[in-house]
Amino acid sequence: MNAAAAAPLLELPCQRAVVSRSATNMPPYSFLDEKQQLTGYRIEFMQQLFGRLGCKLEVLTDSPWKRAMMLLESGEIDVLMNASKSSDREAYAWFSTPYEDEKVAVFVAAAQRDQLRLKQLADIAEKGYSVGIIRGNFYGSQFSALLEQPAFRKNVVEAIDKAALYQFALRGRVQLYLDYFPNGLLALRDEKLDQQIVRYPIPPITIGQVHFMLSKKTVSAEFVRQLDLALTDMLRDGSVRKLQYKYGVMPE
Numbered sequence: 001m002n003a004a005a006a007a008p009l010l011e012l013p014c015q016r017a018v019v020s021r022s023a024t025n026m027p028p029y030s031f032l033d034e035k036q037q038l039t040g041y042r043i044e045f046m047q048q049l050f051g052r053l054g055c056k057l058e059v060l061t062d063s064p065w066k067r068a069m070m071l072l073e074s075g076e077i078d079v080l081m082n083a084s085k086s087s088d089r090e091a092y093a094w095f096s097t098p099y100e101d102e103k104v105a106v107f108v109a110a111a112q113r114d115q116l117r118l119k120q121l122a123d124i125a126e127k128g129y130s131v132g133i134i135r136g137n138f139y140g141s142q143f144s145a146l147l148e149q150p151a152f153r154k155n156v157v158e159a160i161d162k163a164a165l166y167q168f169a170l171r172g173r174v175q176l177y178l179d180y181f182p183n184g185l186l187a188l189r190d191e192k193l194d195q196q197i198v199r200y201p202i203p204p205i206t207i208g209q210v211h212f213m214l215s216k217k218t219v220s221a222e223f224v225r226q227l228d229l230a231l232t233d234m235l236r237d238g239s240v241r242k243l244q245y246k247y248g249v250m251p252e
Contacts, residue, residue, distance in 0.1 A: 010078060010219045012226055014055035019077045020046060021060045021068040027190050028247035029183060041247035042081050048239060049212075052230040053223075066136050075217030083213035084138050092216055094224045096231055098209030099240065104139050105181040106200040107188075109169045116175060118202055124176070125152040132157050132168045132177030139178050140207030162187055169197055176200060182249060 010018065022030040022043060030040040038059055050057050060077060071077045073092045084102060085095045106124075108116060117127065124131055125146050133139060135158040146152045157174050159165045162184075168174045179187075181204040188194040212231070214224055234240050244250045 017056040017058040080213045094214040096212035102210045103181040103204040105204040108176045130155045130174045132174035
């Protein structure tokens with residue numbers, strides 16, 4: 001696709017499909033079913049939401065998150081789900097009303113679990129533990145502040161994806177890693193690694209809320225206002241909760 005393909009500006013009623021992006025191998029959030037059709041919690045959530053606005057949904061597949069952000073900024077896609085709001089992103093994107101809390105959890109190789117002594121995120125820095133993260137992900141303002149400390153930063157190892165994180169933990173390159181919750185736990189189960197890598201027993205840390213993120217190049221302010229009304233209705237009438245139960249993504 002190119003920017004021209006995303007024209008005209010999204011207004012109501014929709015004159016074209018709303019274009020989004022998703023991975024195809026992140027069950028239960030997005031995955032290919034037995035008929036090789038894209039489905040999952042986030043796909044059905046978007047279909048229901050934009051369906052209430054009379055819009056069809058078109059989903060591009062397997063663009064890495066960083067690439068997807070560039071596509072949204074340029075107007076080549078219209079919307080991303082599960083995005084954190086930040087001042088730099090607000091320069092080129094609208095944000096919907098929040099619909100879920102965003103949380104991170106600490107994960108460790110099972111053999112390491114009893115060797116660590118953690119009660120809170122700050123203990124990672126105080127004890128000098130090596131920690132893995134995925135490059136470009138946001139893990140909350142507290143963790144971002146820790147990254148500003150050179151003594152802490154030198155113990156941080158960046159991975160390009162979850163598969164690399166798993167190998168870092170299993171091979172002892174890091175003593176722990178951070179991942180979003182509950183999808184980090186669900187991903188381990190899907191990869192059949194949930195006996196080898198486990199969540200460290202401290203409560204998941206709420207780092208903010210997540211939103212739909214929409215390109216200012218292709219989406220009007222009025223469209224966002226109507227989307228917020230539809231989203232609020234889905235939260236109020238139990239539609240979101242039903243999807244969470246259906247796909248097993250109920251927050252802890």
